[in-house]
Amino acid sequence: MKYTKEFISHFSHPQHKLKFEYTETPFKCDGCKEAGIGSKYTCKICDYDLHMHCAIPTSPSIFHPFYRKCSFEFLARPPGTKARYCNACRKDVTGFVYHCHSCGYDLHPCCAKLPTMLDDGEMKLFLYRKVRSTCHKCGRKGRRSWSYRSECKKYNLHVACVKEMLVETWHEIYFGGRLNSYGLRNGIPSLKGTLMQNQHRRSKTKVRKCCEIGALALQFVISAVLGDPTTLIVGVVGSLMSK
Structure with a gap:
């Protein structure tokens, strides 16, 4: 994903602006709680990192070719009180997520953006x-x-x-x-x-x-x-x- 700004403000970390960085060291995204590498936005002061997909969602809602009847909305946390899992990787959803209100499907942001x-x-x-x-x-x-x-x-x-x-x-x-x-x-x-x-x-x-x-x-x-x-x-x- 191409980035447009060196610094961004993000709702999940209002204390400081986040700076674009490229790393070959794995990190844990503080948005979706999943592992990451490569391009990210980070706050060095707070040790706060976001995947590019989590820092700059392409749009508030997306469609996926595997679920043509679904519209996935970007949410800061899983909806409801029950444990949820990603329909792509079958792993728990504990942070940022794309959710379809109609079907109840969930996708981690990085899973939603996996290249075909x-x-x-x-x-x-x-x-x-x-x-x-x-x-x-x-x-x-x-x-x-x-x-x-x-x-x-x-x-x-x-x-x-x-x-x-x-x-x-x-x-x-x-x-x-x-x-x-x-x-x-x-x-x-x-x-x-x-x-x-x-x-x-x-x-x-x-x-x-x-x-x-x-x-x-x-x-x-x-x-x-x-x-x-x-x-x-x-x-x-x-x-x-x-x-």
């Missing part, structure tokens, strides 16, 4: 609401959450699984591991074990190639899930393969 296609010129990944293919992380089929699947249909990743991987390694990303030359810690989630168990058992060369492609796919999906699909996390593939 990720393309770096060599690999294309397409977003699906329902995929029957096996997820390379959990090894399960079915409708667990939205999924990214490669154009060749060999690589599939649940959005929910990618989020779980990030949560599982959150402490490691912040406090464990050694910072590499890119400022990234070694605690980035790995698909290596899963891929080796499920793909090309007979050939080490094919296993290596499969892992490399799978790691690249994971890199793209992590960037999208963290709120900045234009950010290809430098050094992630090397970190993945060194596990």
Whole structure:
């Protein structure tokens, strides 16, 4: 997402203006309460961060191609008193949310803005609401959450699984591991074990190639899930393969 201002005022943090910043260090968004990376608006005084999607919603309400009859309104908090979950990733909604009053569906701001296609010129990944293919992380089929699947249909990743991987390694990303030359810690989630168990058992060369492609796919999906699909996390593939 392109930003238009270096500083903005935001209703969720009236004490100070927020400044645009780009970071390759993961952060927790104080708006939607989800993980982020790349472009953000931040208050250094209060250690307050917002995804671009949370800081500058494109409009008060949006439509999504997966739910053509729904109109999603941007809300500062989940409606009602019952626990709610995101219909994209199946994770709890605890902060900013896009909500459809008619259908009752909810989407995290970053989930609502997940690109329908990720393309770096060599690999294309397409977003699906329902995929029957096996997820390379959990090894399960079915409708667990939205999924990214490669154009060749060999690589599939649940959005929910990618989020779980990030949560599982959150402490490691912040406090464990050694910072590499890119400022990234070694605690980035790995698909290596899963891929080796499920793909090309007979050939080490094919296993290596499969892992490399799978790691690249994971890199793209992590960037999208963290709120900045234009950010290809430098050094992630090397970190993945060194596990």
